[in-house]
Every structure is written in structure tokens, then in C-alpha cells.
Amino acid sequence: MNFSTSKLTTALDRAVDWFIPASLAADKDLRKQARLFLISHLMGPFIGNTVPLSLYLFDPTPSWDIAILSLSITGFWVFPFILKAIGHYHTLALISIQNLMFCILWSCYFYGGVTSPTLPWVLTIPLLAFFYIGDSARLRYIVLAMFGANFVAFGLLSYFVSPPEHGMPVAALQGLGIVSTVAAAAYVTMMAVYYARALASQVELEAVMRHQRTTAQHLRIAAVEADRASKAKAEFLAKMSHELRTPLNAVIGYSQMLLEEAEDTGDFEDVPDIERIHAAGAHLLRLVNNVLDLSKIEAGHMDLYIEDFCLETVLRTAVEEARGQADTNGNTLNVTVEPGIPMVHGDQMKTQAVISNVVQNAAKYTQNGRVDVTCRHIALAAGDAMRIEVRDTGIGIDADDLPNIFEQFAVVDDETSTKYGGTGVGLALTRELCRMMSGTIEAASVRGKGSTFAITLPMVMSERRREAAPLHTILALEKSLYPEGKDPQGSFSDVSQKVA
Amino acid sequence: MTKILIVEDNEMNRDMLTRRLQRHGFEICTAIDGASGISAAESEMPDLILMDVALGEMDGWEATTHIKANPRTVKIPIITLTAHALSSDHRKSLEVGCVDFDTKPVDMQRLLGKINNALTAHAAG
Numbered sequence: 274m275n276f277s278t279s280k281l282t283t284a285l286d287r288a289v290d291w292f293i294p295a296s297l298a299a300d301k302d303l304r305k306q307a308r309l310f311l312i313s314h315l316m317g318p319f320i321g322n323t324v325p326l327s328l329y330l331f332d333p334t335p336s337w338d339i340a341i342l343s344l345s346i347t348g349f350w351v352f353p354f355i356l357k358a359i360g361h362y363h364t365l366a367l368i369s370i371q372n373l374m375f376c377i378l379w380s381c382y383f384y385g386g387v388t389s390p391t392l393p394w395v396l397t398i399p400l401l402a403f404f405y406i407g408d409s410a411r412l413r414y415i416v417l418a419m420f421g422a423n424f425v426a427f428g429l430l431s432y433f434v435s436p437p438e439h440g441m442p443v444a445a446l447q448g449l450g451i452v453s454t455v456a457a458a459a460y461v462t463m464m465a466v467y468y469a470r471a472l473a474s475q476v477e478l479e480a481v482m483r484h485q486r487t488t489a490q491h492l493r494i495a496a497v498e499a500d501r502a503s504k505a506k507a508e509f510l511a512k513m514s515h516e517l518r519t520p521l522n523a524v525i526g527y528s529q530m531l532l533e534e535a536e537d538t539g540d541f542e543d544v545p546d547i548e549r550i551h552a553a554g555a556h557l558l559r560l561v562n563n564v565l566d567l568s569k570i571e572a573g574h575m576d577l578y579i580e581d582f583c584l585e586t587v588l589r590t591a592v593e594e595a596r597g598q599a600d601t602n603g604n605t606l607n608v609t610v611e612p613g614i615p616m617v618h619g620d621q622m623k624t625q626a627v628i629s630n631v632v633q634n635a636a637k638y639t640q641n642g643r644v645d646v647t648c649r650h651i652a653l654a655a656g657d658a659m660r661i662e663v664r665d666t667g668i669g670i671d672a673d674d675l676p677n678i679f680e681q682f683a684v685v686d687d688e689t690s691t692k693y694g695g696t697g698v699g700l701a702l703t704r705e706l707c708r709m710m711s712g713t714i715e716a717a718s719v720r721g722k723g724s725t726f727a728i729t730l731p732m733v734m735s736e737r738r739r740e741a742a743p744l745h746t747i748l749a750l751e752k753s754l755y756p757e758g759k760d761p762q763g764s765f766s767d768v769s770q771k772v773a
Numbered sequence: 774m775t776k777i778l779i780v781e782d783n784e785m786n787r788d789m790l791t792r793r794l795q796r797h798g799f800e801i802c803t804a805i806d807g808a809s810g811i812s813a814a815e816s817e818m819p820d821l822i823l824m825d826v827a828l829g830e831m832d833g834w835e836a837t838t839h840i841k842a843n844p845r846t847v848k849i850p851i852i853t854l855t856a857h858a859l860s861s862d863h864r865k866s867l868e869v870g871c872v873d874f875d876t877k878p879v880d881m882q883r884l885l886g887k888i889n890n891a892l893t894a895h896a897a898g
Contacts, residue, residue, distance in 0.1 A: 515856065521878070522786060522878045523785040578864055580864070
């Protein structure tokens with residue numbers, strides 16, 4: 274039998290839960306008892322009233338005692354409302370058990386005493402008492418005492434005061450016995466089924482909880498494993514970075530030395546080849562550095578280092594780094610800085626890397642065109658920010674590719690990559706660096722016409738002017754701003770919300 | 774002639790820097806680790822020290838701290854050479870008392886500029 278799909282049981286469940294006061298709902302055992310109590314009280318009077326009804330029909334001279342019995346049984350319907358209104362569950366349960374005993378013994382007294390057809394109902398008393406009060410020993414003793422007191426009371430009553438004669442025929446008594454027994458059995462069955470269902474759902478719930486506990490345990494283990502793997506990866510990368518850069522430094526350094534020597538001796542025969550070695554080495558080093566930086570950011574091993582610096586100097590340095598590339602491609606490279614850009618408070622190295630990456634990209638992907646770099650101060654809701662725009666007249670990016678250019682290893686196409694030497698790491702790193710600094714980078718482009726990259730970095734204006742800016746002074750100032758051991762990152766994130 | 778002490782554990786880097794700086798007219802002496810760098814600073818009394826940071830047992834910052842703790846060598850300007858610009862290494866270099874820092878691979882023009890600045894500041898101070 275599948276009760277859970279039945280609309281009736283669902284509605285009944287809802288009705289039952291509606292009556293449970295908040296004070297009971299919190300306790301798992303109390304809630305279960307209250308549910309049994311409520312189902313018994315909501316359904317009980319329907320089944321129970323079959324007895325007074327059949328008495329009324331079978332009895333040739335029905336009397337007021339039947340009305341009392343029916344009233345008493347119908348009175349069970351009041352209990353759920355009292356429970357909902359004032360609580361006091363256990364007191365209500367005891368009163369209800371008392372009422373039940375009264376109903377049964379009352380009908381027995383009037384109809385046949387110890388041979389009464391309503392006697393099977395006595396069996397429901399301990400059953401319901403068990404459902405209502407659970408395993409509380411104190412309440413069980415009270416119920417037992419009540420049971421005894423009621424028997425004694427009705428025993429004495431029937432001993433001293435004989436019940437009135439109804440003169441019911443034997444056949445009527447037999448019919449009454451059948452109705453009463455069937456009703457009592459139906460009542461007990463209903464309660465047993467409901468109890469079994471509650472038990473089953475509880476077992477199910479516990480199984481789910483056990484399963485979730487196991488899952489949580491697995492997740493904890495996985496998290497520890499992942500953390501260990503991440504640490505191992507970071508360590509490996511740190512070691513690799515040194516191992517990769519050392520030979521690359523030699524390749525780049527020696528090729529540069531050969532170029533310098535050629536300059537001195539005037540023997541330019543091998544210069545184009547050496548230049549290729551040098552460019553390839555520099556390219557590889559940049560790639561290695563970018564990949565390592567990305568990994569560091571992803572592993573959370575890169576922090577912000579906040580200092581005062583002159584943004585204009587950083588901007589011009591970054592632009593100058595791309596000058597060679599721009600010259601090679603026959604581009605003009607212009608810088609416009611809004612007058613009065615003050616000293617700013619931020620991560621100098623990362624700011625420079627971000628600008629440098631974008632300007633070098635522009636210089637790389639533009640042939641015989643121009644690259645314009647502008648820098649101006651803008652006011653955001655969160656505070657001051659610097660907007661650096663890099664506009665080129667280069668090959669541009671297709672609208673379809675534009676959303677993906679900041680993804681790792683996204684080079685527009687293989688042909689572009691071969692021709693221009695893109696690796697698909699630079700922009701991904703640039704975006705990550707911008708995010709670290711709570712900034713953004715956006716791109717707009719038209720294929721064949723050119724691209725514009727706009728970097729917005731929140732920057733706190735430093736109070737000091739740029740005249741007094743030797744590095745030692747900055748360091749001294751920073752020490753006074755950030756007392757020993759305090760991570761400057763914290764004070765930076767006060768100013769603007771940190772992204773990712 | 775201006776004498777520069779190069780403290781660098783990698784043979785190729787040492788050779789390369791030595792030759793390139795010699796071409797620009799500097800007198801070069803070298804040390805291969807932090808400990809010999811500290812003693813060379815005192816015995817050679819160079820006008821400037823180029824200090825690699827990743828030196829193995831004793832790193833460049835620690836060697837710098839030792840050199841700055843010695844009254845005889847405290848005034849020698851030190852420029853550290855770090856592997857990569859994005860890291861916080863430059864900060865640490867300044868904290869331990871270096872006058873400047875540069876990143877490898879060395880851009881000779883940039884390094885020469887930094888060397889000249891350091892020497893000028895030293896002469897003035």
C-alpha cells in the first residue's frame with residue numbers, strides 16, 4: 274500500500290501538522306507523539322461514534338446515557354484546538370486518556386457490565402496511552418493509576434447502583450458486539466498503520482541523514498586532498514619557475530651579448546639570426562612567466578602589495594617597454610596622460626604588468642598603424658579610479674571571438690597565432706591581475722579596423738605629491754601606515770570591493 | 774675604475790654579466806654564494822654590489838643584511854637582481870637596505886642607468 278501518494282493522507286498530514294504548536298515541532302519525539310495524538314483525535318470520533326449510534330438504533334428504549342457517551346466521544350475533537358492554542362501536550366494527553374476510559378466504562382456500565390459488547394474498546398486504552406506519552410515512566414504510572422481508579426470507581430458504582438434495564442434482545446446485543454468490535458479493530462488498525470508509516474518515514478530520514486553524513490565526510494577528505502594537491506602544484510611551479518628561467522636567462526643574455534658585440538665590432542652578418550634567438554627566448558620567458566603567474570593567482574599564492582607610486586611614470590615605463598615592438602611593426606605609439614594625475618596608492622608592479630601586456634598586444638597585432646594610450650581619472654561609486662585606454666588600428670577581433678579573448682589559451686585562430694606570436698595566456702593573466710586589484714578590463718573591436726582595451730583600476734589618491742617620492746621615503750611611509758605584520762591587502766579592500 | 778662585485782651562483786649568468794659590464798668599462802669581481810659574497814665585500818671593497826636573490830643556502834637578502842651590518846661595508850650600494858617583476862621581491866630588497874633592484878634577464882641599458890644612479894647617489898651622500 275502506498276500511502277504517500279494518497280491525496281487524503283497528504284491532506285491529513287497537513288491538517289495534523291497545522292495543529293502542532295511550535296513548542297512541540299522542535300522536538301523530534303514529541304512531534305511524533307503529538308502527530309499520533311492528533312490523528313487519533315481527528316479520526317477517533319468518526320469511528321467511536323458508531324457505538325452510540327448503534328446503541329441508539331438497537332436500544333428499544335434509548336436514554337440520556339447515550340447522549341452523554343456521544344458528547345464525550347465528540348469532545349475528543351476539542352483537544353487538537355486546545356493543543357494548538359495553549360500547548361501543554363502531556364496534560365492534554367492524560368485528560369484525553371481519562372475521557373477515553375470514561376467513555377468505555379460508561380458504555381460498559383449501561384450495557385452489560387463485564388459482558389458488555391463495548392468491552393473490546395478497553396484494549397485501546399494502553400495502546401493509545403503508549404502512542405500519546407511515549408516511554409515516560411512517570412506518565413505510565415499515572416495512566417496506570419488512572420486506569421485502576423476508573424475501574425474501582427465504576428466497579429463500586431455498578432455494585433451499589435444497578436444500571437437501568439434496557440431490555441435489549443440478545444440479537445441486538447450480538448449486533449452491537451459486532452459493530453463495536455469492528456469499530457475498535459478499525460480504530461486500532463488506523464493507529465497502527467499511521468504509527469508504522471511515521472516509523473518508516475523516520476527510518477528513511479535517518480538513512481538520508483546517514484548518507485549525507487558520509488557524503489560530507491567524503492567531501493572533507495576530498496577538500497583536504499585538493500588542498501594538498503594545490504600546495505604540491507604551487508611548490509612544483511615555484512621550483513620549475515627557477516629551473517626554466519635560469520637557462521632562458523642564459524639564452525636571452527648571451528644572444529643579447531652577441532648583439533652588443535656585433536654593435537661594437539661592426540660585424541652584422543649574424544645579427545638577424547641572433548635577433549631571432551633573442552626574440553624567441555624573450556617570448557618563451559614571457560610565456561613561462563605568464564603561465565606561472567596565472568597558476569600562482571589560481572592557487573591563491575599571489576598577494577597585493579600596496580605602495581604609493583607615480584601612475585604616470587608606471588604608465589610611461591609600460592609604454593616604453595612596447596616601443597621596440599611598435600617600431601618593428603612600423604607603428605606610432607602615443608601616450609596622453611590627463612594633467613594632474615597624482616601619486617596613487619596601489620600595486621605598482623601589477624598595474625605596470627597590466628598596462629604593459631595590453632600595450633604590447635596592441636603593438637604586436639598592429640602593422641603600420643597607430644597605438645594610442647590615454648590615461649584619465651574617473652569617479653566611480655566606490656571611489657576614485659584610473660581608466661587607461663589602449664586604442665589600436667590593428668587586425669581587430671571578430672565579434673564572435675570577443676567574449677572569449679580573456680579565457681586561457683584563447684588565441685583567435687592558428688593563423689593569427691603563427692603570424693603574430695600570440696599564446697593566449699597574456700590576456701587571461703591581465704584579467705586575473707585586474708580582478709586582484711578590484712578592477713576590470715573590457716575590449717571592443719571591429720575586425721580589420723582595430724581594437725580598444727579599457728582598463729579601469731580603483732586607485733586611492735595618495736596625499737603626498739610626486740616630488741617627494743624616492744623609494745626609501747615610500748617604504749618609510751608604508752611602514753608607518755601598516756604596522757608590523759599587518760597585511761596591506763586588508764586596508765586596500767576597505768576602499769573597494771575585491772573581486773574573485 | 775669603478776669596481777662592481779657580482780654575487781651570483783649561476784656560472785652562465787655570472788660570466789655573462791661580467792663580460793657585458795666589463796665592456797662598459799667596469800672592473801668586476803665575483804662571488805658564487807652569499808657567504809663568499811659577504812667576505813668579498815670586505816676584502817675587495819667594491820663601489821657597488823649586484824646581488825642575485827636566489828643564491829641557494831643563504832639568499833641575497835640575508836647576505837645584504839650581513840653586509841649592511843658590517844660598519845666597513847655598510848655604505849656600499851647594493852642592487853638586487855630578482856627573477857621576476859610581479860612578485861613582492863622588490864619590496865623586500867628595499868626593506869633589507871638595497872638601493873635598487875632589477876629583474877633578470879638583464880636589460881643592459883636599464884641596469885646601467887640604475888648602476889649610475891646608485892653610484893651618483895652614493896657619491897653625493
